[in-house]
Amino acid sequence: MLQGVLKAVRTGIIVFDAEQRIVLWNNWVEQHSRLPADSVIGKAFTEVFPDMTDGRTHVAITEALRNNFASLLSQTLNKAPFPLYSTPADAAAGARMQQAVHVMPLHVETLPRHCLVQITDVSMAVSRERKLREQAVELQSQSLVDGLTGIANRRRFDLHLDHEFRNAKRNASPLSLIMIDVDYFKNYNDNYGHQRGDECLVQIAASLDRVLNRANDLVARYGGEEFAVILPNTNEDGALQVAEAMRAEVESLTLAHAFSGVAEYVTVSLGVSTLTPEHLAKTSSLVRGADRALYQAKRSGRNCVVVHADTSTVRV
Known part of the structure; x- marks a missing residue:
């Protein structure tokens, strides 16, 4: 049942252990990263995402594991932190999807603290917001x-x-x-x-x-x-x-x-x-x-x- 849910959800889910190694990489992340789960499970954050080392997302994961601190990364400042792509054409062009990223400490019985990273594709919402802003500017200009x-x-x-x-x-x-x-x-x-x-x-x-x-x-x-x-x-x-x-x-x-x-x-x-x-x-x-x-x-x-x-x- 759990595997079916993880495969069906339209949200990215990555779980890191206390050593910042990947222990869960759901189907959605596989699809949009073009990286199968078995190629990243057990690898450290810095190995899979070297360009994100010491960046805002990495710091948030460290804080969640070390200090039990949850973070919702600002979409304004972190529009597309993970190398995730909506389509193969976007991947070829290097056009990352717009993301909302929530980093949360995760407690597991008998195990050290883990960290859950939830990633949501907000590209359509951002596009709608941009169009609304453009329309507002156009209306103001016309007025x-x-x-x-x-x-x-x-x-x-x-x-x-x-x-x-x-x-x-x-x-x-x-x-x-x-x-x-x-x-x-x-x-x-x-x-x-x-x-x-x-x-x-x-x-x-x-x-x-x-x-x-x-x-x-x-x-x-x-x-x-x-x-x-x-x-x-x-x-x-x-x-x-x-x-x-x-x-x-x-x-x-x-x-x-x-x-x-x-x-x-x-x-x-x-x-x-x-x-x-x-x-x-x-x-x-x-x-x-x-x-x-x-x-x-x-x-x-x-x-x-x-x-x-x-x-x-x-x-x-």
Whole structure:
């Protein structure tokens, strides 16, 4: 009965005596190690597993025999300690199965203490966990990307602005924000159709993104036909240069707009705000300044950049 059970269980079982010699090697271990029991019975741990000598598993076996101490080896730190393989192809490739290993002292009547090592194949569970993590990362990524244009969405903008605002506070460095609106976009949609309107936004988003070349700069779709650009460690002059480059880049697309009140092509208006945040400053101050500058750009004829200052708004 015992032999039948040991042969049937889908778990590896190895028993070591007080001298760390193998006294039991069940069928599951035979199958996945490609080593028959009669080739290892009576041999020492270090002889069968020389590469594992003094490793975490060997130490756990020693502790179980010497101090009656049980161990569950961390799967994170010991993913595949034993040379066990799920398939012959894995064995040929040297791809070990993922393992959970439990080392337990074993008391046998009239004999010195033995040690039981139980090995479980957790490859499928690890694979599922990896896929779940990848799916979670993918979902999180998708939740931060605008579905139409492929650039950052409003949520990503809010998170990035908060992060860079705190950095600017800590480092006493300037932070700039550009708010951008597509001129007469409603007229474009009404006359060319929403599909053409979507295509127009995609091209504008790509053109704005091309202007940026620093890792922490971010262009996001703020909402509808409005975009926003976060420029960390950038003063007013630097932000003005970026804004003007973006205005020119969109204009150079030469997307026909026969229903614009400012040009024959699609254009954008931009408002710039720069702030070196003090202790009590809030992101709303920066956003409000850029909004005001954008409003002034529209009132001033559109297809232009306006820089907001604390005391005045100056058109450029």
